[in-house]
Amino acid sequence: MKLLTVAVPCYNSQDYMAKCIDSLLTGGERVEIIVVDDGSKDDTGRIADEYAAKYPSIVKVIHQENGGHGEGINQGLRNATGLYYKTVDSDDVLSADFPKMLDKLEELEAQGGVDLFLTNYFYVHDDGVGDRSIHFRNALPVGRVFTWEETHSFRVDQILMIHTVAFRTELLRKTGLEMPKHLFYEDNYFVYGNLHYVEKMYYMDVDLYRYTIGRAGQSVQEDVMTRRYAHQLKSSELCFLSCHLDEITSKRKRKYMKHEMFIMFGISVVYARLNKSAEADENLKKMWATCDAFDHKWAKYFHKQTPLWLAHLPGRLGQNVVKGVYKIAHYIIRFN
Secondary structure, three states, X not given: OOOEXXXXXXXXXXXXXXXXXXXXXXXXXXXXXXXXXXXXXXXXXXXXXXXXXXXXXXXXXXXXXXXXXXXXXXXXXXXXXXXXXXXXXXXOEEOOOHHHHHHHHHHHHHXXXXXXXXXXXXXXXXXXXXXXXXXXXXXXXXXXXXXHHHOOOOOOOOOOOHHXXXXXXXXXXXXXXXXXXXXXOOHHHHHHHHHOXXXXXXXXXXXXXXXXXXXXXXOOOHHHHHHOHHHHHHHHHHHHHOOOHHHOOOHHHHHHHHHHXXXXXXXXXXXXXXXXXXXXXXXXXXXXXXXXXXXXXXXXXXXXXXXXXXXXXXXXXXXXXXXXXXXXXXXHHOOO
């Protein structure tokens, strides 16, 4: 059995996937790399097969019809043999700290293991402007096993994205959470939908994940996200429907999940309003209606009792409010 399975969903990734895979190979035989060729039309499949032939005990390849990033996560998990499971996008890499992470995972496993292993991620912009680390040392205990009750408040720019997490594989299989096919931004659902099952955690304060920003056509580019606003709405809706917040007995866990849900709703609302179409406004209303039917109390809270109400001001006024907030946030964080 491997220590860690890393799934690499690939779609037309021939130009950059080698850097990703090479960074994962530094983990050696402790790592299982599952490259999921998601119906690529270029040389992605051939490159993946070459790696599997060269490193047969480390690299596996799955060729599938196009199902989207979420199906890549699903396939990786279905075929994983590692004790822990992580996903790395094919245009990103892991840093030289990867072997140190594996050393710590081995040490933790000898002591009974954890449900969730956390690290930082680092924004790498193609123009070099705005590169920065997203760390959690103010919110999480560093270098020891901890529970939710030992966590502190997260800043508005801090959420546990897929880049930060390595879940225990057994936990993921017990939850049975299935990522939807052909849905962008479903990685939010992957993290949030599994978090309420997590109890024991470990945070290693290293910039492990190098998150590449700026590639043309990338899913996090502003124009792409505005065009795909409906995917954001659906992903946030799925997260909200995954659990009733009042059923979470840990106050600190519930506080964090409220924080993450607020951020996800905020992103969804912003891009729906930036779309500036009547259809987007109508779909936004439908999302809130679905959430309200599931949990009226918390849907009302996020919709009406947080600053998100400002983004729902009708017509051009609301759109201008959103545009202003977006510009400020982008200037501070430069998330795309």
